[in-house]
Amino acid sequence: MPKISLLSPAKLNLYLKVLxxxxxxFHDIVTLFERIDLCDEISISSxxxxxxxxxxxxxxxxxxxxxxxxxxxxTRLIQQSTGIQKGVEIKxxxxxxxxxxxxxxxxxxxxxxxxxxxxxxxxxxxxxLVSYAQKLGSDVAFFLYDAPFGLGTGxxxxxxxxxxxxxxxxxxxxxxxxxxxxxxxxxxxxxGRSKLQLTKIHDNxxxxxxxxxxxxxxxxxxxxxxxxxxxxxxxxPKILKLQKRLKSLNAKGVMISxxxxxxxxTFENEQEAKQVCSIMQRTYSxxxxxxxx
Numbered sequence: 001m002p003k004i005s006l007l008s009p010a011k012l013n014l015y016l017k018v019l020x021x022x023x024x025x026f027h028d029i030v031t032l033f034e035r036i037d038l039c040d041e042i043s044i045s046s047x048x049x050x051x052x053x054x055x056x057x058x059x060x061x062x063x064x065x066x067x068x069x070x071x072x073x074x075t076r077l078i079q080q081s082t083g084i085q086k087g088v089e090i091k092x093x094x095x096x097x098x099x100x101x102x103x104x105x106x107x108x109x110x111x112x113x114x115x116x117x118x119x120x121x122x123x124x125x126x127x128x129l130v131s132y133a134q135k136l137g138s139d140v141a142f143f144l145y146d147a148p149f150g151l152g153t154g155x156x157x158x159x160x161x162x163x164x165x166x167x168x169x170x171x172x173x174x175x176x177x178x179x180x181x182x183x184x185x186x187x188x189x190x191x192g193r194s195k196l197q198l199t200k201i202h203d204n205x206x207x208x209x210x211x212x213x214x215x216x217x218x219x220x221x222x223x224x225x226x227x228x229x230x231x232x233x234x235x236x237p238k239i240l241k242l243q244k245r246l247k248s249l250n251a252k253g254v255m256i257s258x259x260x261x262x263x264x265x266t267f268e269n270e271q272e273a274k275q276v277c278s279i280m281q282r283t284y285s286x287x288x289x290x291x292x293x
Contacts, residue, residue, distance in 0.1 A: 004119050008040040008111040010102040012257045015208055017201045018227040030201050031152040033142045037293040041093040044115040046086050052079045053087035060094040070109035070136055077132050078116050099178035101258035103139040110143035148292040166215045169273040172264045174286035181259040187231045221253030232260035249276045
């Protein structure tokens with residue numbers, strides 16, 4: 001029985017601007033993704049179950065094991081589009097917190113697309129896999145690109161990758177609350193943007209990328225931004241206290257990732273990040289030192 005094991009990484013958003021609400025109910029955004037080394041582990045085993053049976057196992061009790069799981073949807077999409085009738089068993093070992101703005105579910109789906117392409121020897125191009133990813137969710141496509149950073153436009157599914165060699169160290173803290181993107185976007189009060197403003201948004205993310213390439217941490221910290229942050233803070237005001245605490249410990253560019261509630265701060269080196277991590281662990285149970293990968 002063919003088997004493969006893969007790492008499924010999380011992401012941070014260094015920049016997220018919401019442009020407008022689309023007719024399909026989604027929002028057009030401009031975002032800068034950062035892939036980090038906080039990873040789930042996914043094991044995929046192909047078998048000859050009748051009717052292409054999909055069996056998902058996970059060590060996290062709040063992860064759905066049926067069709068609501070993006071991993072299940074990704075597998076079914078591959079089966080239906082290629083005519084594969086084989087079944088599969090997928091085991092997910094969770095390390096990425098659930099519903100935390102770190103895209104664990106999206107990453108899992110992308111990892112399964114890559115894994116099934118390999119284990120079933122389908123020979124699908126990245127372009128084809130990206131077309132599947134775009135049907136599954138806004139964040140999925142980013143994880144198909146082997147790059148530490150990616151500029152996302154459209155719903156976030158249109159990716160331009162950046163192989164920047166700059167190393168960033170972060171402390172990520174996940175409060176014990178769940179924050180779902182549909183709820184955050186539903187609360188978002190949008191203000192129309194003119195063409196001039198839209199141009200400025202692209203200028204800002206390009207400036208951020210320039211500082212990233214130059215490894216200018218202090219300038220980079222001034223440019224990070226997330227339009228969803230006021231909404232997340234409004235839903236959970238306690239996050240403000242967490243942000244202030246991180247800033248008091250010399251964190252740069254303290255911000256909420258995606259639709260939250262994860263908060264991260266950037267530090268000059270691994271040692272400083274680990275020191276702050278040990279301090280924050282006295283108060284919070286989900287604290288991680290991560291770097292771009």
